[in-house]
Amino acid sequence: MNTKHISIFSLLLSSMLLWQCEPNVDSFTPTSGEADFTKFIAIGDSYTAGYTDGALGQRGQMESFAYILSEQLAYVGSESFNQPLVESEGSVGTTVLAPNQNNGYFQLQIANGDLSPVPTMGDMSIFTEQVYSTENQNFGVPGAKAIHLGYGGYAQANPFFYRFASNLNTTVLTDALAAQPTFISLWIGNNDALAYALAGGKEGNDAITDTDVFGAVYSQIIQGLTANAKVVVGNIPNVDDIPFFNYILSDGHIPFVIEDEGTIRQLQEGEKVLLTASTLLGMGYGQSLEMPLPGTYVLDAEELAEIDEAITSYNTTIKSIADNNESIALVDMNSLLKELGKGLIIDGNVYSGEFVTGGIFSLDGIHVTGRGSAIIANTFIEAINKQFGAKIPMANINDYKTVEFP
Template sequence: MKNTIINSKYIVVLSALIAFTSCNEIEDVSREETVEILPELTSGSADFSNYVSLGASFTSGYTDGALFMAGQNNSFPNLLANQFALAGGGNFTQPITNDNFGGLAAGGTRIAEPRLVFGGSTPVPLETVVGPVTVSTDIVLNKPTGPFNNMGVPGAKSFHLLSTDYGNLAGLGSTANPYFIRMASSSNASIIEDAMAQSPTFFTLSEMGGNDVLSFALSGGLGKDQKGNLDLTTYGSNDITDPNIFASVFNGLLTTLTSGGAKGVVTNVPYITDLPHFTTVPHNPIPLDADTAAYLNSANVYGAYNAGIVQAFDYLVANTPFTQELADAEIAKRTITFTAGAGNAVVIMDEDLTDLTAINSALVNIRQATADDLLVLSASSFIGTEAIPGNPQTVNGVARPLTDQWVLTPEEQLAIKDATDAYNLTIKTISDANDNVALVDLNAILNELASTGIMFDNYNLSASLVTGGAVSLDGIHLTARGYALMANKFLEAIDATFNSNFVASGNITKAGDYPTNYSPTLQ
């Protein structure tokens, strides 16, 4: 095979960042300006004197693939607390990290990487731009002292808020979360216990259920192989949480949080497959010359495989109840063909295809991707690389099919959607039945960002990676401006449910006060 078969430089994932400029000319005219008199702020029936936020990465202020000082200061709970302070709210403490590099260390050993930055055309690791950095936030050597009003823990699933092992250093790498190890009041404390120990008068419980499907999605659906054997203890488990377990956990959390009369806001779960982490990499990024395409179609590579597929289905039709109609459909789905030029689809593994290995062990479950498949963002730097360096016949995504971790098939996407719908039904049913709880529809907000965009002051925010302004460089978490928009959505829900008037009185966040991109030199 020619060395020109493919190179990662041909994978066009992101468009160039457009520089936005504006100018305002002063008009040489006289005019009268009307000054709007806004009403005085009132808290309504809510008591903001002791606000505690619970949740996962969104709550913590995680952005650009990391947790760091600037991101935490622009977390939506901190932005809310700034407004609550004007209506009787008290101090709001966060477990602030030690630097703006991001990442974590444990006893001097790095266990989480620094943040991403914009590299001119795509997101890149910070250290590729500024050189090596020392991650100074160490969960062993410099734990901060609580209690903390912001109890957002990156990576937490719903049931993790109840776990008494989640902050135990001895469980690092298995049952414990390094972010909660850093902030837990003791080795056997749970997130909900540390929150309730502060006797909150107001709370937010955000994105519960998000990580319950997100870890499955980020792994390309790897957790599906363990379906039916849900692991409720391991920090890094990729399984989708059973909706019945989620319902029990969510009901328990909300009952506990409101038990002392506290009011609060909860959110539902967005369809995470609308996030740019899953929508940016095209299914067909492969350019080929005529000779390479012909070689791939020959009996040396996929020609023999295609012929074997036809023979295997002929056998099934002749000897089993398998119909010719089903056989023709699956043959068409599984036939792998390349053409000269751009736009060739990658080859992927798909365990939902009919297993033919009992007929012919060489007929593994592979096919070319379609527009219905979603490739994870990290696939952009993997497609086109060589499994064996220097051997162009081992190009990943072409001669070597992409394994399950790189792609979400329609069946895996449906599993995510079904679980999300079940979680959201639980959240709405329980929150609607509780007068002390307001609901923010994150699902609708993300859908709007992904489809038409949302006007936030003079900015049109969308879910496009890099250029959209709402979603950060990791393709999942929000930018500072995105979190400011989120804070305003919370304030709208609080006004509507508890008769406060943050929006009407003008006490809301302003888009222009928050960046969409942090500089690589921010330290």
């Protein structure tokens, strides 16, 4: 055999060996399975709307879990996802900074020698926008509870819904079903307990929704949504897994002095100090009998038990309804947030529930970053694929933003 033939033989042998060493990767072809994703709409609260860093703005709207989910559903037939986008370049939240002035996005800035989230000035004109459109597909309303979705006149009570409501007397569900969806995401119920927790256990409008009322309302919502569409629903995370309630005491118990229903006592182990107490603690509150930390900045053991009992009941209701309806896929958001608290490695990056540095939660300690939204969207996709036999590709988490450092 001459040199030329030896060279050709070696080349063929090398090619065969390389071919034999190639991994056997199954091809992935997106399919819709048993669901019709042609007209996808999302219903929910601030998470669905894209609220992040303490405010609603176009940046967050374009990285909400609902929007990211819609992008992946486009691979299996979803034709569009129109949102009631903020027209302003600014943002607006619910924290009052001054008379007639609410906050905008929080930003990390140097304050008193430390890097801290600082609110920007919000654009109040966002509350007066009227961006109603029959093409809207995102019905996420910051602040909404399950009991609010069917409440006529809710647009008069909630400026975030006013922006895109068809009229002042409509309901969120009426406008949502008018879009004639074929597939729906529903993540509602967070605020039914969270509003009470954020108010430090304050009653009134922030009271925990009665569990029987929640069950009846949620059943009615599902009955209306599943009449002509399949639905993916998320359950309710516990406040124990949200940085807003864990950051100040993340390194252990500190016996702050607190005011509790007219009495002065020490904070007990296991009780929570809200993130909003940071300013008062920096001023010396909570460190002496003369300056106790007000009870509205603390969740005591009794309040925590009430919250836990309510969320457990809500999630039992949601699971029972989902288990008895083949048109529903259930997303266990409660378990996801517990896993995040332990830390996860996703696409080569480490994520956790740590405030600021964990990559999941935004600078308000409650809502998520763009990457947090992508993780949530992928969790929804896993549930949809499993329940309906679909093959929807996962979102690339690294394509989205996390906390921005100066």
